Amino acid sequence: MTVNVGYLDKRAGKGFFPIQNPETEIWYPCNPDSVWRYASRALSGENTKIKTRFMEDWIADRRIRFPPNEKVVVWSSKEELLSAIRVGDVPKSGRSPMLREELPDLDFWVGKKVGFGTPRFKRYKKDLRSPTQPLSSWITPRSEIDTIEAGVNAIVSGTNDEGAKVIKDVFGEKAFNYAKPVSLIRELIRQSTGLADIVLDFFAGSATTAQAVMELNAEDGGDRRFIMVSSTERTEAEPDKNLCRDVTAGRIRGLNRTDDGKYAELSAGFAYLVTREIDFSDLDYDLTPQEVWSALEAIHGLSLTVYDETLPFNAHDSDDVTLVFSDRPDERLRGYIESLGPGQSTFVYVWAPGALRDWTLGEATEVRSVHDTLKQRFQQ
Ligand SMILES: C[S@@+](CC[C@H](N)C(=O)[O-])C[C@H]1O[C@@H](n2cnc3c(N)ncnc32)[C@H](O)[C@@H]1O
Known part of the structure; x- marks a missing residue:
């Protein structure tokens, strides 16, 4: 709630x-x-x-x-x-x-x-939206909305002009060409998702899909989440170009920030992440504590937070679980986890779990290896 x-x-x-x-x-x-x-x-x-x-x-x-x-x-x-x-x-x-x-x-x-x-x-099962509602495959332009027969489940969409107008609202300039109309993507998502689904757009461009998800959630109180993936479009001629950061993530930031009445109800907590390839054999040497922390938080379905390297360990509490990660062994970690109560289930991630062998852990506390967890999770 x-x-x-x-x-x-x-x-x-x-x-x-x-x-x-x-x-x-x-x-x-x-x-x-x-x-x-x-x-x-x-x-x-x-x-x-x-x-x-x-x-x-x-x-x-x-x-x-x-x-x-x-x-x-x-x-x-x-x-x-x-x-x-x-x-x-x-x-x-x-x-x-x-x-x-x-x-x-x-x-x-x-x-x-x-x-x-x-x-x-x-929530009652009967009220849940069926994930596969039958749908007319005909997309009706908004200007022809009067032509839809009663009882037909049709998609009504704006045109690319609508897409361009939203881009201008959010960026104050034409930051992206041929953005799709939000209304089109929103109606497609309305037809095909339930309230708690995750919507993935692998070619997100100006993040029309993210806005569509935010609009639907604001409308029906849903919890849909989105993953937007896009390239930087960096070239030799434009080595600093980062379309994903500036336009894809930029639009979501802009919508969160804007006071424009049309978008005032839209909000989505999100993290902007950069992927990089890494050999499993290099995991222990090449991963920064922040990278480990983000991966562990994502694995446990927690929101992503900044890892504070000045602390001996970081802990993330949620309603269901407590996540702890310590990049290096430290007696203060021992004091902390030995003082945990029996109730809350807690996962303690360290590089060398063996070093914790003699510690007294509560029943709901489990120690795991960072290396094994990440390897298991990401190995193809
Ligand atoms: C046609 S645009 C998407 C437009 C989007 N539907 C909108 O309304 O803004 C396709 C996007 O995919 C991105 N892209 C191209 N190749 C990619 C790749 N291999 N991985 C991720 N994104 C890629 C491009 O940079 C471009 O922004």
Whole structure:
């Protein structure tokens, strides 16, 4: 039910607020690092229109599953709440506490029943889009939209002029020739994907496909992800040219940043990565810690972060898993992983797992070899 946007981010809109189970009257905090996907009507105002539905409507329709048999507490004073925050005895997302001293309206949580479980969104199978809806193969130009017969599932598309206009909006200039119309790609993706699919475009050019995915997600609340691949188009005459960085990734950055009302709802966290070929025999010598870290984060389905080489190890916490990588052996890593609680499943990646043989590890902690993992994953 959340999107990966912090509550102070302007894209969070009216998505940061507590919700209540109307049956048990238990309250649930919003994760300050990932706000609710659905805005609150009370916060937005009665007259606001949104593309999906308000959280209040989903709750009233019983589309939110509140956790049964969870821990519930009532803090009878602000002091009691603050000391619970200080010892970390508050609802958490993964390891990160959802109630923090610096948050606004902390008083709200005093004297109320507060649940430690996670509310979830219910999706019914019957509402899932079939991945193979029958479709008319005829693409109707927008100017002929009146000619579509009732009941026919037809694709309506703009023309290349539409593609060119969006490029001008985002870059302020004609940064790419013959960009496809977003509407065409968007309708093709609408027909062929489910809400959580990954859309791959191996010749992404100006990243029309990325914008189409962002538009569809904004429209139907989907979680589709995209992978855009494109070449630099570098030549001897233009050795610094990097079309992929400047145009493909540039368009996605531009759409994230723009205040232009037409694109204001579009957002997509993404990483710009450069591939390079490397021999398996050279892995241990040639890979930078950042490259290892990005690969491991991707393998575990985590968002990509910057590896801080000044630390003895880096750790990435998520709701489901904690990822740890240490580029060189260090006693501080031992202190950290021996102090981990039994609950959260943790994968510790090191180059030489044998060196950790005598360490006492919790049941949910697993030590893995970087070399073997990457080799297994990437070997053809
Ligand atoms: C026709 S354009 C794609 C246009 C795109 N549909 C749009 O609307 O912007 C094809 C793109 O593929 C890129 N390309 C060509 N060869 C490639 C390769 N081997 N790998 C990745 N990208 C490549 C080109 O640089 C060009 O930007």
